[in-house]
Amino acid sequence: MVHDGRMTLVGICEDDPDVRRVLTDALKMGGHRVVIARNGREAVENLGRDSGVEVLILDIGLPDADGRDVCQALRANGQHAPALFLTAFDAVHDRVSGFHAGGDDYVVKPFAISEVLVRVESLARRARPQPASISGLVLNPDRLSVHVEDREATLTPTEFRLLAAIAREPGSVVRRRTAVAAAWPDGAIVHENTIDSYIRRLRVKLASIDSPVELTTVRGVGFTLR
Amino acid sequence: MVHDGRMTLVGICEDDPDVRRVLTDALKMGGHRVVIARNGREAVENLGRDSGVEVLILDIGLPDADGRDVCQALRANGQHAPALFLTAFDAVHDRVSGFHAGGDDYVVKPFAISEVLVRVESLARRARPQPASISGLVLNPDRLSVHVEDREATLTPTEFRLLAAIAREPGSVVRRRTAVAAAWPDGAIVHENTIDSYIRRLRVKLASIDSPVELTTVRGVGFTLR
DNA sequence: CAGAACCTGCACATGACCTGACTGCATCGA
């Protein structure tokens, strides 16, 4: 399985060990990683701003707190990851109001695992940095594509990672080594020349969609977008 | 929750007070009004032709009747509002064996309220009830089929779940693992290759009805519709 | 000019994916 960079770090706050287990297993099956909190206190400790958590799954009916309060606390702490609330059947009223207020999502217990999985990924997608647009050039991670106006070119995973690394700071120069490290994340050792091949392919594909942005070389340093 | 601001009068026939409560609250929060029936008899009394009800929500597993029969009775009575059936998770077989009580919609319990709200509003908005459509491609859960214009292909349950999972986010790539987790919900372990076989079958069936939508592979990542 | 850095085109191994056929199982109707 190729690492495509869209693994999501999910923070779970749930007191029931069985439910925790089910969620954890399903998410790991889906290729994600999980951080656990057993109650509101642990949630604030483990799922805060600096935890790297991208999506929150919060049980509303915690023994020591309401999941929405936990959410509020985390938000106040600078954690803005979208939340998926788990609620029991008999707490609808609060749930609905919370949902309307937040823009987050919720699922009623007992839930289908596939439902949770799909929703988590949907939330993660929405929360991800919006498709960065550099003078008309748009990178679309969901489709591994780059498009300008209505023209689209599909990229391979490696091509996409490389272009994304360079496009991250439009205008400024990305060093060769930096680009390699970004496009080959797991420390893979690639031939010096390989990156040139990819740069070339990217140039060809960008040209094929009449991109207004050019992928130029800064000799002795790296590459940049103009 | 987005809707078009039109208030809809929804008729609910459901014996479980908790579920009634959940539905009622959610629909009211969504800006709709509700008429209640606790069983089949009350449904025929309260939700008939002259009740003004625009959308029906009918539990299939009523104590005194089958929701489908209730629907039939209402139809015979001149009530032609589109119906949303609630079915228990373990009664999928009924659905497979196909009730065509008017090509309406259904939701499997346990359900997410947002799901119900979306479907109710969808049913209310359209003159004829219509399941989710992706650029001409229509998935019909009632009949386990997919059709485009007047051409229809029937799917097996597994095929349907897989296609539904991929069609859920049209345009964006659904990763292999996600698709597997969604189409084989109970954590079943299937051979790596199995999904390929199903993808192929779906492609054949989509081609057989001249689908404008193609089920394409994004190598190393997953599948997408376009 | 020399040497380095980079570009270009191509070759090729790998593995992801496709394809068609097969087996086992459950259901259904005669």
Added chain:
DNA sequence: TCGATGCAGTCAGGTCATGTGCAGGTTCTG
């Protein structure tokens, strides 16, 4: 009861996209 049917899942073998490296040419810099 028994075969017919259809579905789920597996398998073996082939195909092809992708990632990678190489050879040779071109451009830049001093």
